[in-house]
Amino acid sequence: xxxxxxTEPIPRTGTRAGEIRDQLHDAIxxxxxxxxxxxxxxxxxxxxxxxxxxxxxxxxxxxxDGIVTLEPNRGxxxxxxxxxxxxxVFDARxxxxxxxxxxxxxxxxxxxxxxxxxxxxxxxxxxxxxGPSARRAEIHASGELxxxxxxxxxxxxxxxFLRELVARSSLVIALYGRSGASSCARDEHGxxxxxxxSGNGRAAAELMRHHIDHIEADLDYQPxxxxxxxxxxxx
Amino acid sequence: xxxxxxTEPIPRTGTRAGEIRDQLHDAIxxxxxxxxxxxxxxxxxxxxxxxxxxxxxxxxxxxxDGIVTLEPNRGxxxxxxxxxxxxxVFDARxxxxxxxxxxxxxxxxxxxxxxxxxxxxxxxxxxxxxGPSARRAEIHASGELxxxxxxxxxxxxxxxFLRELVARSSLVIALYGRSGASSCARDEHGxxxxxxxSGNGRAAAELMRHHIDHIEADLDYQPxxxxxxxxxxxx
DNA sequence: AGACCTGGTTTTGTATACAATTATGCGCTG
DNA sequence: CAGCGCATAATTGTATACAAAACCAGGTCT
Numbered sequence: 001x002x003x004x005x006x007t008e009p010i011p012r013t014g015t016r017a018g019e020i021r022d023q024l025h026d027a028i029x030x031x032x033x034x035x036x037x038x039x040x041x042x043x044x045x046x047x048x049x050x051x052x053x054x055x056x057x058x059x060x061x062x063x064x065d066g067i068v069t070l071e072p073n074r075g076x077x078x079x080x081x082x083x084x085x086x087x088x089v090f091d092a093r094x095x096x097x098x099x100x101x102x103x104x105x106x107x108x109x110x111x112x113x114x115x116x117x118x119x120x121x122x123x124x125x126x127x128x129x130x131g132p133s134a135r136r137a138e139i140h141a142s143g144e145l146x147x148x149x150x151x152x153x154x155x156x157x158x159x160x161f162l163r164e165l166v167a168r169s170s171l172v173i174a175l176y177g178r179s180g181a182s183s184c185a186r187d188e189h190g191x192x193x194x195x196x197x198s199g200n201g202r203a204a205a206e207l208m209r210h211h212i213d214h215i216e217a218d219l220d221y222q223p224x225x226x227x228x229x230x231x232x233x234x235x
Numbered sequence: 236x237x238x239x240x241x242t243e244p245i246p247r248t249g250t251r252a253g254e255i256r257d258q259l260h261d262a263i264x265x266x267x268x269x270x271x272x273x274x275x276x277x278x279x280x281x282x283x284x285x286x287x288x289x290x291x292x293x294x295x296x297x298x299x300d301g302i303v304t305l306e307p308n309r310g311x312x313x314x315x316x317x318x319x320x321x322x323x324v325f326d327a328r329x330x331x332x333x334x335x336x337x338x339x340x341x342x343x344x345x346x347x348x349x350x351x352x353x354x355x356x357x358x359x360x361x362x363x364x365x366g367p368s369a370r371r372a373e374i375h376a377s378g379e380l381x382x383x384x385x386x387x388x389x390x391x392x393x394x395x396f397l398r399e400l401v402a403r404s405s406l407v408i409a410l411y412g413r414s415g416a417s418s419c420a421r422d423e424h425g426x427x428x429x430x431x432x433s434g435n436g437r438a439a440a441e442l443m444r445h446h447i448d449h450i451e452a453d454l455d456y457q458p459x460x461x462x463x464x465x466x467x468x469x470x
Numbered sequence: 471a472g473a474c475c476t477g478g479t480t481t482t483g484t485a486t487a488c489a490a491t492t493a494t495g496c497g498c499t500g
Numbered sequence: 501c502a503g504c505g506c507a508t509a510a511t512t513g514t515a516t517a518c519a520a521a522a523c524c525a526g527g528t529c530t
Contacts, residue, residue: 015307016514040481051515052482053288060292064299066392072250073482073521088390091338095393099330155323157301157403158330161396168392251484275511286485287512308491308512 020048021058028067028078029143029170030136035080039068067167079171083221086172090216093165096158097146097212098205101192103153105201112152113197119145120190139170145189149196169215176219188214252292255283259293263302263313264378264405265371270315274303302402314406318456321407325451328400331393332381332447333440336427338388340436347387348432354380355425374405380424384431404450411454423449 024044027033039059041052048055059076062068069079081089104112123141126134143166150159188211195204259279262268274294276287283290294311297303304314316324339347358376361369378401385394423446430439 042481053514053516056292056482057295060295061299064296075482075522085392088392091390092392092396095334096330103326155326157320157323157327157400161327165392277511288484288486291512310492310512 016050017054017057017061020044020050020055021061023048024058024062025065025067025167026140028062029167030139031170031174032136033078035078035171035175037078039076039078041075065164065167067164067171079168080175081168081172083176085168086176086219086221089165089168089172090212093162093169093212094209096162096165097150098209100150100153100155100158100162101196101204101208102201103155104149105196105199105204107154108152108196108199112148113193116145116148116193116196119148120193123189142189143167143170145193149192152196172219173215176221178218178220251285252289252296255279255285255290256293256296258283259297260300260302260402261375263297264402265374266405266409267371268313270313270406270410272313274311274313276310300399300402302399302406314403315410316403316407318411320403321411321454321456324400324403324407325447328397328404328447329444331397331400332385333444335385335388335390335393335397336431336439336443337436338390339384340431340434340439342389343387343431343434347383348428351380351383351387351428351431354383355428358424377424378402378405380428384427387431407454408450411456413453413455 024033024039033039041055041059044050044058045052045055059068059070063070063076066081067079068076070076119141123138123145126137126141129137146166147159147163150162153159188207192204192207192211195201195207259268259274268274276290276294279285279293280287280290294303294305298305298311301316302314303311305311354376358373358380361373361376364372381401382394382398385397388394423442427439427442427446430436430442
């Protein structure tokens, strides 16, 4: 390999696949890698100076999360959730997140409130800024807020579920979103945080439910790609 | 779709690793492999005549489901969920399953009802019979009923979440259960199915919530193993 | 022209080899 | 006889080799 000497800063074993998985995860969630992109094992391995063995482990992990699709003998690619799956993602979020908000309201501390408001500030900053990098930061901050609320609720299993749902949501929005209701969403985020801060769990849960409705309402479940051709011919 | 029972489980990599994963999954869920059991790659490979490569993929998949724990450089073992994790499992089920029952009631067909009643019959049969094999069948049937209700609700993502939660529940019950409230549970299963069959979603959801409460009430969250020694010394 | 074979190329699936790490057993010492 | 090192065995982490499958391009036949 390219490392004849043992000067590696972090030679931690077992962390290599996790590193690659996280990098790919971030790249997919903030849309540097868009749905449908082929993920060739050799390329990724070359990029991260790792063997296919560890790359495969990383891809498998992402496949479990549903954001990468593995087709036998055909390799991995960034998932393209169907409209049906997209609906299921938001149904699942509607089922989980209001309850999570309710639980969070019962356990939230002053430090938690400060952290959430920090997230809001970061998000506002990203929204105000221009450029694709700011868009990525916005997506990241928005997801982070939802995940932070889940973390406050204190259930790691549900947090993990939500992590998957948030990641899949990003793919769904990339495919079916019609731009710009983000500012609306940010305002809703503020209200949710306010409700949580005042300990009003019921209100937070209700706001969260509406928030998810609004996000989904901004989508246009027209199948992308080949189906759009078919639809165009019909019109 | 008003799908039958067919819920495709989890993304499959090859077919080989999936086979091993499913076999191990079943073995863990119906307690032929108990919490803490070491899972050595070579042994499993020899058992299934497969190389360590595929075995590792299978173990990784099970680790992602939370029923196998992977410690770096130390290998895999059947998970021993802590009382804390156990509580989180049931909290998560309380958050998901009543809503799933509600959704199922709105979509259930006559064929679905017949299938659920078939499950009830199988379960009753297993309960009546003696021996460890019957116990395994009982556990299996009980889990299958919950998963079938999820399948009727028609959300594959939530079905997968519940699949994980049911599997983890089996580990939790193996560790902290104090035997025999199963018959009680079966009765509750019958009532839930009846509510679903009559289209009474609210009732089904409420019954489901209580059912989960009852399952958890039968647990004794005393840490097994070393902690019990400590407790014994204190008494 | 279009469908269809066909060879070479790419990419994945699986096994295996070797290095790194952890577990184990045994003799030694006090 | 308990405790401690140290050599050795087991086991995991990672890279690589090779076979099978899919992909691609060009040429042939109808």
